[in-house]
Amino acid sequence: MTRKVRLLVAALCALVSAPAIAVVIMHIPAFGRHPLPYGDAINHLAGAQRHVTNMVSAVNFDYRAFDTLGEELMLVAAVTGTLVLLRGRRGESLSDRAAQAGNRPVCERSEAVTLACRFFLPLITTFGIYVILHAQLTPGGGFQGGAIVASGTLLIYLGESYRLWRRLVRSRVLDMLEAAGALVLVLCGLGPMARGGAFLQNVLPLGQTGALLSGGLILVENAAVALAVTAGFILLLLEFLEETRATCEGKDP
Amino acid sequence: MIAPATDVLAPLPVAVPLLVGALLLLVGKVLPGRVPDALAIVAALAVVAIDARLAAHTTRGPLVYWMGHWQPHGEVTLGIGLVIDEAEAILAAFMALLFAASFIFAWGYFEDIRAFFHVLMLIFLAAMQGFCLTHDLFNLFVWFEVMSVTAFALTAYRLEADPLEGALNFTVTNTIGSFLILGGIALAYSLAGLLDFGALARSLAQHADDPVAVGAFCMIAAGLLIKGAAIPFHFWLADAHAVAPSPVSVIFSGAMVPLALFGLGKVYWDVFETVPPVQLLMRTLILGLGVTTAIVGGVACLRQRHLKRLLAFSTISHGGILLIGLALPGPVSLAGVLAYFIGHGLVKGALFMVAGILLATAGGIDELWLRGRGRASWPAGVAMAVAGLLLGGAPLGLMDSGSRLIGAAAAMRGEDWILIAVVLGTACTGGAVLRGAGRIFLGLGEIAGEEARGPSEVESEKPDRPLWLMMLPVTVLLLIAIGAGLFHADETILGAAARFLAWDRIASIEPVGPATAAAVPASSHPFVPWLTLGLAIFIAAHELGHAWLPRSWSRASRRVLSGPVFTAIDRTHDGAVGDYVVWILIGLALFSVSSAAALHAG
Amino acid sequence: MSFVPWATVAWLFAVGIYGVITSRHYVHLIGCLTVIQSATYITLLSVGYRFGSVAPIFHSRPPSTPAVDPVLQALVLTDIVVGATVTALLLALTLQVHKKRGTVNPERLRPMRQ
Numbered sequence: 001m002t003r004k005v006r007l008l009v010a011a012l013c014a015l016v017s018a019p020a021i022a023v024v025i026m027h028i029p030a031f032g033r034h035p036l037p038y039g040d041a042i043n044h045l046a047g048a049q050r051h052v053t054n055m056v057s058a059v060n061f062d063y064r065a066f067d068t069l070g071e072e073l074m075l076v077a078a079v080t081g082t083l084v085l086l087r088g089r090r091g092e093s094l095s096d097r098a099a100q101a102g103n104r105p106v107c108e109r110s111e112a113v114t115l116a117c118r119f120f121l122p123l124i125t126t127f128g129i130y131v132i133l134h135a136q137l138t139p140g141g142g143f144q145g146g147a148i149v150a151s152g153t154l155l156i157y158l159g160e161s162y163r164l165w166r167r168l169v170r171s172r173v174l175d176m177l178e179a180a181g182a183l184v185l186v187l188c189g190l191g192p193m194a195r196g197g198a199f200l201q202n203v204l205p206l207g208q209t210g211a212l213l214s215g216g217l218i219l220v221e222n223a224a225v226a227l228a229v230t231a232g233f234i235l236l237l238l239e240f241l242e243e244t245r246a247t248c249e250g251k252d253p
Numbered sequence: 254m255i256a257p258a259t260d261v262l263a264p265l266p267v268a269v270p271l272l273v274g275a276l277l278l279l280v281g282k283v284l285p286g287r288v289p290d291a292l293a294i295v296a297a298l299a300v301v302a303i304d305a306r307l308a309a310h311t312t313r314g315p316l317v318y319w320m321g322h323w324q325p326h327g328e329v330t331l332g333i334g335l336v337i338d339e340a341e342a343i344l345a346a347f348m349a350l351l352f353a354a355s356f357i358f359a360w361g362y363f364e365d366i367r368a369f370f371h372v373l374m375l376i377f378l379a380a381m382q383g384f385c386l387t388h389d390l391f392n393l394f395v396w397f398e399v400m401s402v403t404a405f406a407l408t409a410y411r412l413e414a415d416p417l418e419g420a421l422n423f424t425v426t427n428t429i430g431s432f433l434i435l436g437g438i439a440l441a442y443s444l445a446g447l448l449d450f451g452a453l454a455r456s457l458a459q460h461a462d463d464p465v466a467v468g469a470f471c472m473i474a475a476g477l478l479i480k481g482a483a484i485p486f487h488f489w490l491a492d493a494h495a496v497a498p499s500p501v502s503v504i505f506s507g508a509m510v511p512l513a514l515f516g517l518g519k520v521y522w523d524v525f526e527t528v529p530p531v532q533l534l535m536r537t538l539i540l541g542l543g544v545t546t547a548i549v550g551g552v553a554c555l556r557q558r559h560l561k562r563l564l565a566f567s568t569i570s571h572g573g574i575l576l577i578g579l580a581l582p583g584p585v586s587l588a589g590v591l592a593y594f595i596g597h598g599l600v601k602g603a604l605f606m607v608a609g610i611l612l613a614t615a616g617g618i619d620e621l622w623l624r625g626r627g628r629a630s631w632p633a634g635v636a637m638a639v640a641g642l643l644l645g646g647a648p649l650g651l652m653d654s655g656s657r658l659i660g661a662a663a664a665m666r667g668e669d670w671i672l673i674a675v676v677l678g679t680a681c682t683g684g685a686v687l688r689g690a691g692r693i694f695l696g697l698g699e700i701a702g703e704e705a706r707g708p709s710e711v712e713s714e715k716p717d718r719p720l721w722l723m724m725l726p727v728t729v730l731l732l733i734a735i736g737a738g739l740f741h742a743d744e745t746i747l748g749a750a751a752r753f754l755a756w757d758r759i760a761s762i763e764p765v766g767p768a769t770a771a772a773v774p775a776s777s778h779p780f781v782p783w784l785t786l787g788l789a790i791f792i793a794a795h796e797l798g799h800a801w802l803p804r805s806w807s808r809a810s811r812r813v814l815s816g817p818v819f820t821a822i823d824r825t826h827d828g829a830v831g832d833y834v835v836w837i838l839i840g841l842a843l844f845s846v847s848s849a850a851a852l853h854a855g
Numbered sequence: 856m857s858f859v860p861w862a863t864v865a866w867l868f869a870v871g872i873y874g875v876i877t878s879r880h881y882v883h884l885i886g887c888l889t890v891i892q893s894a895t896y897i898t899l900l901s902v903g904y905r906f907g908s909v910a911p912i913f914h915s916r917p918p919s920t921p922a923v924d925p926v927l928q929a930l931v932l933t934d935i936v937v938g939a940t941v942t943a944l945l946l947a948l949t950l951q952v953h954k955k956r957g958t959v960n961p962e963r964l965r966p967m968r969q
Contacts, residue, residue: 001829001831001832001835003831003877006831006832006835006876006877007873007876007877009835009838009839010835010838010872010873010876012842013835013838013839013841013842014838014842014869016842016845016846017841017842017845017846019845019849020464020468020845020846020848020849021845021865023464023849023852024440024464024465024468025858025861025862025865026858027463027464027465028440028443028465028861029443029444029465030857031857031858031859031860031861031901031904032857032904032905032906033857033905033906034443035446036446036903036905036923036924037328037329037446037447038329038330038331038446038447038448038924038926039446039903039911039922039923039924039925039926039927041326041329041331042331042911042925042926043911043913043918043922043925044918044919045326045331047913047918048918053912053913053914054911054912054914055911055912055913055922055925056911056912056925056928056929056932058925059925059926059928059929060929060932062321063321063323063331063332064332064333064391064392064926064929065320065321066320066321066333066392067333067391067392067395067929067933068933069271070380070383070392070395070396070398070399071395071399071933071936071937073271073274073275073376073379073380073399074376074395074398074399074402074403074936074937074940075936075940076275076278076372076376077372077373077376077399077402077403077406077940078402078406078940078941078943078944079940079943080278080369080372080373080406081373081402081403081405081406081407081409081944081947082406082943082944082947083369084369084406084409084410085406085409085944085947085948085950085951086947086950086951137914138912138914139910139912141932143932143935143936175278175282176279178278179275179278179279180279182271182274182275182278183272183275183276183278183279186268186271186272186275187272189264189268190268190272193261193264197322198264198318198319198320198321198322199263199264199268199318199320199321200320200321201321201322202321210914236943239947240946240947240950243950391930391933395933398937402937402940402941402944405941405944406944409948409951417948417951417952417955418952418956418964418965420948421881421945421948421949421952421961421964424941424944424945424948425875425884425888425945428888428941429872429875429888429891431937432891432892432894432895435895435898435899435934436864436894436895436898438930439895439898439899439902439927440902442902442927443902448926827965828964828965829961829962829965830875830884830961831875831876831877831878831961831962834872834875834876835876838872
């Protein structure tokens, strides 16, 4: 179909579906004023049952931890798929050396940029680790904190040089960290079964509400997720950045 | 009651592949040679054993397992539950078996990237197990997403250009499908406030005429039908499956696409059956889509010369027949769906392996280019012919049980006309495969000027695996497909189906009592399998025997086959992702109109 | 005014689909998929919202304070992870297609040209 035909057909479909969509919108329970039994139950129970104050983390790492397991493995699968796509072309043996920039001019980084990056990198990393560690207390968790830390490492590339980025960020180590994160999460599920509990049952001591070490298994799962997310995202950044370089074989992108 | 020892097995079909996959990811690089292959095969076989044991132990009651030991708190289900029925356990066992066969077939296939293929496939296996066994709506979505992401990654595994474009089409269309499912879940949650199937069903029964419930079903159904490649959502399948590596295509056509359709059935029976307009939609819209898919898929199948694309369209057509079975109520049609699911998966898996053998030994996949070149690997030809006969409706084996049961269910409701679609779809796909077998392995069916229309890219896969190793899983799959009928499969499956329908919805929130199985129905039209088979052989013979037909006949048939309908079918499958998305919109509009009508009628 | 969130969702979906249908560059198409994703986030969060409530964090508040639904927020978190991973995969696919075919125009990228 040509562009015009597509738009015409799409407009027709929108027209035909509009009454049904309008009816559904009119009958959706009133925004902000309808009962939320599941949410209320968790809000009232989780604090007493698991000694945590962040209900979202309680849902993610305890009540619905099975979802998180699937989500984590999906992240691992996606990162693996991206690695196959990007590394497979270049060959894995090259992945520990920094490739050249081809015939693209290499800019000198200005001192202001370098200074700003050096200033912010420890701040961002600390903040990211703070978010990870306080998963069960305040908003945050493994996913959020992991993303922060991973993005923070980009400042190494931005402020210093590509060579230093490659020297500090080692893909072999990251591969292992990501796999370790996934493995620990699966073991968090199987471990309680060895003690006679259910899969992913929170059998560790729960600690005191509001303390850094509270929540039992939630802490371990959170750490596993943080590890896998950080490593996974840094791997993605690594591979995509490597794509901007020319390789020994093949043409420039 | 279920013995406590079996309780422990419930989360293992998901946990074991994930564990082995994570281990392989960690140490895969240092493991020597074929150890990852062996580990993967062992893991898949372990899952088969676990599922088989679960199936054996759930004949007297379903196994309800709450993850994290979160029992329901009054009316509110706090955690995620698994409800394992005999039917679901059987399906899960079959899928794991298909994975094991695929791993054996892929032995030595992927050399360079360390164990990544096995990691992705094991996560894929775990996701399918989770999808099959879960009893929570969002958890179903999560495993659906994991299946999708691993499928996207596996499709692009061969790094030539064509797989990448096929993977792009696949990814974009299926991602839109997941968004639709998510929207549907949000709508269902807004009404019910809970996510467990049983709790949702109970809540939706009180909102029986609410348009939001119908809207939720439509969105979830549309998303699942995109993955299940029903018309008009099927366009991505031919592109993606045809270009994925053969071991991966085995899983796609054998398990992933039928599982998405079964997922639609699961969501319907476990959640939405209590909503009358949705019941009406299933009997009319879904049935209609199934009939259309069976016929159009079959016809399009005949037009293909790329062998894997031909098989992909055949999957679409058989998926339509599955959809017909799902749309008919009652345990007989569900039993038919289960038998057809397994039978089709076995046969289609074997066929994709044959295609892989041809790619490895003869170095091509275009049917016309391969004419006569398959003689060296004649065992594959025998397998292909047998598979073609089974696909074409031969009256033995699981596929025949399945279509017989679905036909009986249709006849019991007086809707015998449905059988026409089943006959047409089956005959066309069987005929196409038989034609391919005859052409490739016997050298029949020469078409003048075929070299001029050669394939755009000559394809091949790793050529140095021994033929017997590749034929081993093919033989096993076909033997199971034929031989399962000898072991009272019909009664077992009927019993499983009756128990599933009686128990699965309420098992997480209420205790269940005994369920009576339906009797094996007598075949309503015993001549149907022979009619289908005869039609399939006729189609194959007609296409292969062009040289011996009178001139006028072949010219007339050629003019019919280049008529407007057939060229339209060819032209719509043009590979542009924008077109595919427009067809999804057309499908959504169809759903909107039908649900408005269903609400009005109720 | 309670239909505003749903109207926003419908609008975002429409804009995203329009972009996907008419796209001439795959990176733009991936961006449009992200827009459709935002529609799903808003749907989920709107279903879980409650007027006069706080976030479900009781670090400095008594646990009986009315709060919004934490389950849906956890679902959105999962959704975001899904979106990020699929986007990464799609971008990697696009990169490779560009290297092999020299174009990223969806109209010119058709598998199985026969």
